[in-house]
Amino acid sequence: MDKKHLLIVDDDERIRTLLERFLVEKNYRVTIASNSKKARSLVEMIIFDLAIVDVMMPGEDGLSLTKYLTSTQLMPILLLSARVETSQRILGLEMGADDYLAKPFEPRELLLRVEAILKRSSNNENNNSSRKVFIGKLAYDKLRGELWEGNDRIPLTSAEIKLLYLLSDKINSVVSRDELVNSISQIPDNANKPQHKLRSIDVQIKRLRKKLEQDPKLPRYLKTVRGQGYILQPD
Numbered sequence: 001m002d003k004k005h006l007l008i009v010d011d012d013e014r015i016r017t018l019l020e021r022f023l024v025e026k027n028y029r030v031t032i033a034s035n036s037k038k039a040r041s042l043v044e045m046i047i048f049d050l051a052i053v054d055v056m057m058p059g060e061d062g063l064s065l066t067k068y069l070t071s072t073q074l075m076p077i078l079l080l081s082a083r084v085e086t087s088q089r090i091l092g093l094e095m096g097a098d099d100y101l102a103k104p105f106e107p108r109e110l111l112l113r114v115e116a117i118l119k120r121s122s123n124n125e126n127n128n129s130s131r132k133v134f135i136g137k138l139a140y141d142k143l144r145g146e147l148w149e150g151n152d153r154i155p156l157t158s159a160e161i162k163l164l165y166l167l168s169d170k171i172n173s174v175v176s177r178d179e180l181v182n183s184i185s186q187i188p189d190n191a192n193k194p195q196h197k198l199r200s201i202d203v204q205i206k207r208l209r210k211k212l213e214q215d216p217k218l219p220r221y222l223k224t225v226r227g228q229g230y231i232l233q234p235d
Contacts, residue, residue, distance in 0.1 A: 074161070171232055180230070
């Protein structure tokens with residue numbers, strides 16, 4: 001069985017090193033980031049099974065990073081913080097975190113929480129009969145955000161993961177450009193969509209077609225419905 005891959009985001013080098021060593025010993029793959037900027041860069045390249053994120057970091061804090069990750073990724077998040085106020089915990093959960101652990105903590109407790117989150121995530125995957133979508137020779141795993149051709153994984157950007165998830169969640173139904181902008185940019189439904197945001201969706205769709213279609217100029221699976229939006233029609 002493949003090892004679960006965890007992302008640790010914390011500006012405290014001592015904690016990063018401690019958790020990395022401890023979790024590697026417990027048979028996890030671990031990648032570390034010292035700040036939110038580095039974390040954002042990593043999730044553009046790697047699909048993680050879970051992120052452990054410190055709330056109090058210089059620059060972009062963990063709550064803002066959590067909001068970004070939950071809007072672009074499909075992995076669960078465990079927040080760490082020295083602040084234990086109820087309002088802080090609630091805010092973290094509202095941002096989309098799956099659990100919240102106060103500092104200082106015992107590594108064993110963190111391990112138990114990680115295992116519990118991953119177990120819930122695995123149960124959700126097993127209970128989802130429409131988890132995989134087959135697009136020609138490709139297989140898209142909705143819950144892991146992964147696109148495969150045989151044994152080869154095709155890299156997707158965070159925006160492409162979000163787009164493909166939304167399109168595959170509404171197979172054979174038109175998804176409007178406005179709805180896609182809402183998903184990628186977190187713009188409220190009732191807000192006017194800037195033209196550059198709408199154009200950016202068109203650009204993202206063109207890039208996604210290059211990964212899905214044999215001939216992107218004559219798309220077979222990801223089609224444009226003029227004046228309405230886009231539709232994913234797998235075989």
